[in-house]
Amino acid sequence: MADDLELRFERTVQAEARIEPRDWMPDGYRKTLIRQIAQHAHSEIIGMQPEGNWISRAPSLRRKAILLAKVQDEAGHGLYLYSATETLGADREDLTTKLIEGRQKYSSIFNYPTLTFADVGVIGWLVDGAAICNQVPLCRTSYGPYARAMIRICKEESFHQRQGYELLMTMMRGTQQQRDMVQDSVNRWWWPALMMFGPPDDESPNTAQSMAWRIKRDTNDELRQKFVNMSVPQAEALGVTFPDPELKWNEERGQYDFGTPDWDEFWQVVKGGGVCNAQRVAHRRKAHEDGAWVREAAVAHAAKQAVTKEGAA
Amino acid sequence: MSFDNAYESLLGHEDAHWAFGTGFSEALSGVDREFPAGVDREALAAYCLMLGDDALICSQRIAEWCSRAPELEEDIALANIALDLLGQARMLLTRAGEVLGKTEDELAYLRDEREFRNVHLAEIDCGPGPGGDFGTTIARLLVFSSWRLALFSRLRGSADPVLAAIAEKGLKELAYHRDHAAQWTVRLGDGTDESHRRMQAGLERVWPFVDELFATHEVEARLSGVAVDPASLRSEVDGVLAAVLDAAGLTRPADTKAARVAGMAGRDGVHTEVMGYLLAEMQHLHRSMPGAVW
Numbered sequence: 001m002a003d004d005l006e007l008r009f010e011r012t013v014q015a016e017a018r019i020e021p022r023d024w025m026p027d028g029y030r031k032t033l034i035r036q037i038a039q040h041a042h043s044e045i046i047g048m049q050p051e052g053n054w055i056s057r058a059p060s061l062r063r064k065a066i067l068l069a070k071v072q073d074e075a076g077h078g079l080y081l082y083s084a085t086e087t088l089g090a091d092r093e094d095l096t097t098k099l100i101e102g103r104q105k106y107s108s109i110f111n112y113p114t115l116t117f118a119d120v121g122v123i124g125w126l127v128d129g130a131a132i133c134n135q136v137p138l139c140r141t142s143y144g145p146y147a148r149a150m151i152r153i154c155k156e157e158s159f160h161q162r163q164g165y166e167l168l169m170t171m172m173r174g175t176q177q178q179r180d181m182v183q184d185s186v187n188r189w190w191w192p193a194l195m196m197f198g199p200p201d202d203e204s205p206n207t208a209q210s211m212a213w214r215i216k217r218d219t220n221d222e223l224r225q226k227f228v229n230m231s232v233p234q235a236e237a238l239g240v241t242f243p244d245p246e247l248k249w250n251e252e253r254g255q256y257d258f259g260t261p262d263w264d265e266f267w268q269v270v271k272g273g274g275v276c277n278a279q280r281v282a283h284r285r286k287a288h289e290d291g292a293w294v295r296e297a298a299v300a301h302a303a304k305q306a307v308t309k310e311g312a313a
Numbered sequence: 314m315s316f317d318n319a320y321e322s323l324l325g326h327e328d329a330h331w332a333f334g335t336g337f338s339e340a341l342s343g344v345d346r347e348f349p350a351g352v353d354r355e356a357l358a359a360y361c362l363m364l365g366d367d368a369l370i371c372s373q374r375i376a377e378w379c380s381r382a383p384e385l386e387e388d389i390a391l392a393n394i395a396l397d398l399l400g401q402a403r404m405l406l407t408r409a410g411e412v413l414g415k416t417e418d419e420l421a422y423l424r425d426e427r428e429f430r431n432v433h434l435a436e437i438d439c440g441p442g443p444g445g446d447f448g449t450t451i452a453r454l455l456v457f458s459s460w461r462l463a464l465f466s467r468l469r470g471s472a473d474p475v476l477a478a479i480a481e482k483g484l485k486e487l488a489y490h491r492d493h494a495a496q497w498t499v500r501l502g503d504g505t506d507e508s509h510r511r512m513q514a515g516l517e518r519v520w521p522f523v524d525e526l527f528a529t530h531e532v533e534a535r536l537s538g539v540a541v542d543p544a545s546l547r548s549e550v551d552g553v554l555a556a557v558l559d560a561a562g563l564t565r566p567a568d569t570k571a572a573r574v575a576g577m578a579g580r581d582g583v584h585t586e587v588m589g590y591l592l593a594e595m596q597h598l599h600r601s602m603p604g605a606v607w
Contacts (some may be wrong), residue, residue: 048379048388052379055379056594057598058598059422059599059602059607060418060422060599061369061399061403061406061417061421062403062607064399068376068395071379072379072389072392072393072396075385075388076389078385079386079389117598171606171607173606174605174606174607175606178602178605178606283380284380286381287380287381290381290383290441290446290447291447292383293505293511294384294387294508295383296504296505296508297501297504297507300503300504300505301499301500301503
């Protein structure tokens with residue numbers, strides 16, 4: 001019986017069809033998905049902070065509106081993704097607890113600080129750009145609710161990326177001080193953006209199983225190369241350079257060669273040593289704890305309403 | 314869209330792909346921007362600044378909740394409200410700028426504190442800072458949106474076609490803001506002992522700033538047929554607030570009024586001490602890079 005179910009699951013996945021919430025699935029598949037989707041949801045929620053850092057100081061009302069709308073979209077993405085985990089039997093409150101207790105991770109990029117307004121543009125261009133490269137293949141991932149959430153998220157992320165790039169284009173047409181600000185920001189974000197694809201393939205323990213289950217579609221190194229290939233012409237159009245002396249076109253490979261990210265820094269930040277790790281989690285924890293009385297009140301009110309209705313019926 | 318190349322559309326210029334909530338000129342397209350004959354333009358500009366600054370400064374405050382709300386749904390709702398008010402502010406400052414020969418950004422970023430004409434209710438810290446909490450924020454929103462909704466409802470009949478159009482557009486937004494605040498007032502008033510206590514404390518905190526909302530300013534008096542006399546809104550707004558507080562089991566605070574300063578208040582550019590800090594934060598980047606384009 002169990003073998004039949006497993007066989008059917010394997011066939012469904014291999015046929016590129018979707019697994020839906022009520023379908024049988026192996027425990028490992030369910031756990032891997034919950035972990036991956038929750039980590040993605042947490043990234044959206046923690047990601048509100050570095051950009052939210054500039055809402056109050058945005059230098060024009062139009063940019064303030066764009067930024068506020070973007071950070072609002074990130075809350076929306078977090079919501080869709082937590083909902084997707086709930087179709088797998090997870091619980092948002094429980095996942096939030098795991099996040100604020102440091103038991104589940106979020107994208108390490110958000111542990112870097114946003115120091116100038118150019119960072120808002122560079123995050124849109126490079127960080128959202130790298131996220132899209134990671135996420136576009138997930139629109140075809142095997143788990144239906146996740147794939148559908150990713151389609152919507154990727155569309156919105158691509159608006160954000162465009163807005164970020166447009167901000168940088170505008171700044172590059174401005175004063176020398178603005179152009180220097182953009183280049184400085186690119187220098188600070190380029191390597192962390194490359195690290196967003198995760199460790200090199202030979203050090204990525206979960207990749208093979210995730211690819212077999214069609215949860216993951218490309219390896220970290222494949223996606224990283226694709227991102228570099230796409231970003232170089234964008235940088236040229238913008239008039240900025242990437243801080244990598246090894247970056248050059250390789251005619252033979254038909255791809256760009258590039259240097260090695262500082263993986264020691266990557267692991268240091270992943271393990272909690274980044275400039276903002278403690279701050280990001282403490283901020284999320286405070287919001288959650290400060291809001292507890294509000295959530296309790298909403299539940300208590302709903303319960304009283306239900307009793308009143310019952311009494312009236 | 315193509316899912317294979319995230320960068321494909323980056324260098325293109327098709328505006329349909331821009332995110333919701335960032336444009337505003339379309340909202341008023343086709344509206345006659347000529348000034349009606351006989352209108353006191355200087356007073357019109359001052360009036361647009363009053364209503365525009367109310368929205369801008371209140372939006373700045375509400376946006377402070379971003380990533381700090383009690384629930385993700387509420388983060389989204391508060392951001393939405395802040396965005397609506399920011400949109401209203403942009404249209405109103407733009408209208409003022411048509412008289413004054415300035416852009417919305419020059420008005421938002423280059424005026425000094427004494428030139429801002431918003432009411433104090435918009436600027437006070439109602440949380441997430443030390444000045445309040447979610448209950449105080451809801452109390453402010455309830456009063457502010459009930460008042461502004463009543464105001465915009467009458468402003469639709471303004472002799473200035475631009476103000477009338479801004480009011481028409483803002484009305485739906487403000488009805489949602491008021492509804493959102495009213496629902497939370499009821500939930501918090503009725504929910505637990507703690508939420509009841511905090512909601513009542515929030516009302517007590519904002520109530521001294523209510524009276525200013527209904528004080529007729531000399532600019533409004535000069536703009537008969539163009540501006541709304543806020544004194545005429547009092548009974549309607551009082552009625553709305555009474556109904557919400559009653560449903561929530563909350564008590565209307567005693568009518569204490571914040572004293573004026575040598576007879577002046579927000580509409581005269583005389584603010585509370587928090588205003589300087591709010592503007593310092595909002596304006597510093599724009600001011601520190603003169604000549605920059607954003």
